[in-house]
Amino acid sequence: MNKWGLIISLTIIAAGLLYLFIKSIRGRDVERRFIFLFMGLAVAVPILFNISFSEKATPIVKAAFDKIENLPPGSKILISFDYDPAMAPEVNPMTDAFVRHAMAKGHRVYFMNLWATGQPMVATAIDRIIKTEFPEKKNGVDYVNLGYKAGGTGVLNVIITDIRKMYLTDVNGINLDSLPIMNGIRSLRDMDLLISVGGGLPGVKEWVLFAGDPGHIPVVGGCAAVSAPLLYPYYPNQLMGLLGGIKGAAEYESELKRKYPRFAETPQPGIKMMGPQTMAHLVIMAFIIFGNISYFVLKSRGE
Amino acid sequence: MKRQVPLMLVFTLALVMIVQYFVPNDFSLDTNEFLLKWIIIIGIFAMALGIWSLIRVSYEKIRRRVPGWQYPIATLLGLAAMIVFGFDYGRHFYTQEGLENYMFIHLFQYIIIPIQATMFSLLAFYIASAAYRAFRARSVLATVLLLAALIVMLRFNPYLGTFGVYLEKTTSWLLNVPNLAAKRAIIIGLGLGAVATALKVMLGIERAYLGRD
Numbered sequence: 001m002n003k004w005g006l007i008i009s010l011t012i013i014a015a016g017l018l019y020l021f022i023k024s025i026r027g028r029d030v031e032r033r034f035i036f037l038f039m040g041l042a043v044a045v046p047i048l049f050n051i052s053f054s055e056k057a058t059p060i061v062k063a064a065f066d067k068i069e070n071l072p073p074g075s076k077i078l079i080s081f082d083y084d085p086a087m088a089p090e091v092n093p094m095t096d097a098f099v100r101h102a103m104a105k106g107h108r109v110y111f112m113n114l115w116a117t118g119q120p121m122v123a124t125a126i127d128r129i130i131k132t133e134f135p136e137k138k139n140g141v142d143y144v145n146l147g148y149k150a151g152g153t154g155v156l157n158v159i160i161t162d163i164r165k166m167y168l169t170d171v172n173g174i175n176l177d178s179l180p181i182m183n184g185i186r187s188l189r190d191m192d193l194l195i196s197v198g199g200g201l202p203g204v205k206e207w208v209l210f211a212g213d214p215g216h217i218p219v220v221g222g223c224a225a226v227s228a229p230l231l232y233p234y235y236p237n238q239l240m241g242l243l244g245g246i247k248g249a250a251e252y253e254s255e256l257k258r259k260y261p262r263f264a265e266t267p268q269p270g271i272k273m274m275g276p277q278t279m280a281h282l283v284i285m286a287f288i289i290f291g292n293i294s295y296f297v298l299k300s301r302g303e
Numbered sequence: 304m305k306r307q308v309p310l311m312l313v314f315t316l317a318l319v320m321i322v323q324y325f326v327p328n329d330f331s332l333d334t335n336e337f338l339l340k341w342i343i344i345i346g347i348f349a350m351a352l353g354i355w356s357l358i359r360v361s362y363e364k365i366r367r368r369v370p371g372w373q374y375p376i377a378t379l380l381g382l383a384a385m386i387v388f389g390f391d392y393g394r395h396f397y398t399q400e401g402l403e404n405y406m407f408i409h410l411f412q413y414i415i416i417p418i419q420a421t422m423f424s425l426l427a428f429y430i431a432s433a434a435y436r437a438f439r440a441r442s443v444l445a446t447v448l449l450l451a452a453l454i455v456m457l458r459f460n461p462y463l464g465t466f467g468v469y470l471e472k473t474t475s476w477l478l479n480v481p482n483l484a485a486k487r488a489i490i491i492g493l494g495l496g497a498v499a500t501a502l503k504v505m506l507g508i509e510r511a512y513l514g515r516d
Binding site for chain 2: 030035036038039040043058059084085086088089120123149150151152155157158161162165229230232233247274278280281282283284285287288290291292295
């Protein structure tokens with residue numbers, strides 16, 4: 001199915017692009033609806049035929065993976081879901097992979113959000129990953145959801161010195177002092193690793209500026225592809241690793257699968273989404289090339 | 304007085320925050336936390352103000368029957384539904400457990416996430432159209448930009464074999480050298496600009512935040 005799907009999808013897209021190419025060399029403009037149609041096909045066909053590609057982790061993603069992998073079991077990792085539903089399809093695969101990895105390694109995970117819309121994302125991630133794949137893990141012992149607090153970077157400035165000045169209870173209203181996972185945790189400085197996933201403000205950059213740097217705590221990030229180039233300057237000294245867009249998530253998933261073969265059968269949304277994204281990129285590249293051919297043809301005619 | 308009091312407040316509080324940053328004793332840290340809590344409280348009131356503003360604007364549109372007045376009804380109904388389900392009347396009223404309410408989670412997961420994701424995904428179509436119409440090699444700089452974009456996009460292709468390795472190296476160089484240099488320059492520039500603007504606000508040179516009156 002995968003092989004035939006690939007052949008059919010490439011044939012459809014190639015035929016469409018050939019049509020656009022002929023129009024371009026004739027110097028004719030292509031209507032917007034045809035562009036939208038080919039883009040739709042480029043995205044839809046790989047989804048319908050379940051086309052996916054193998055991935056290999058780049059150094060920046062490998063660094064993020066190794067950071068979690070090399071921490072001794074039982075280490076304290078805080079994961080902040082700093083995004084909204086618009087970003088969810090792009091960054092949810094990252095949070096899933098981070099949570100799966102941390103749980104598999106036996107780390108203690110602390111969830112929180114700087115975005116109000118991130119809180120339901122944590123609830124669904126706990127249901128989707130921890131309760132399904134790690135039913136033996138206990139809330140309050142192996143993981144805790146601290147929830148959302150308004151204030152953005154103000155929250156970070158407070159919890160860098162004392163978490164309880166901001167969070168007296170977890171998201172379920174249970175006093176933090178009664179949770180075993182909170183024993184010995186006073187501030188963010190007691191965490192072994194901070195992970196922020198998001199692409200807006202506050203996001204990964206704010207975690208570096210207001211928590212990682214002042215507290216000398218390692219930070220790993222995950223963000224939408226458009227935000228990734230803005231975060232590269234912080235790698236590798238202030239940001240230990242970074243997952244940029246679906247590509248980053250897919251690379252992390254492949255690394256996780258390689259290291260933990262038991263995850264081979266678990267959903268890999270990042271790898272799955274790379275099929276449509278790759279096709280879409282190829283189509284966009286073709287549009288750029290055809291657009292320029294058309295431009296030069298018209299220019300040579302003096303139009 | 305109407306102008307002098309806010310200016311004095313801004314100057315004094317800005318001075319306190321600057322001084323406390325460089326004085327790491329307990330009193331200084333407590334002052335910092337105390338003032339930061341004010342910011343959080345102001346943020347919460349801003350959220351309440353935003354909800355009130357949304358209700359008022361939507362109500363006005365419905366009352367005046369402006370074109371598309373039906374849409375604000377959907378907005379208000381959505382707002383009310385999420386608030387009602389979010390408070391979880393069945394078990395624990397007014398606690399965060401409401402966020403695990405069946406209806407709240409389902410409305411969020413199966414309506415809000417797909418709607419917002421769809422809006423965001425539409426960008427792909429407009430980018431494709433814009434790429435065809437506007438991404439032209441009109442000048443040397445535009446050509447360099449175009450080639451860089453093509454190389455970075457092409458590295459996603461898994462069927463390039465050995466050529467893909469060179470492409471990956473070229474992409475890494477593009478991201479880590481020219482991109483990094485430009486971003487660092489922009490970040491440093493932004494930082495200096497922020498300091499300059501903060502000083503202007505603190506010293507009362509920049510007064511736009513006071514409004515016209």
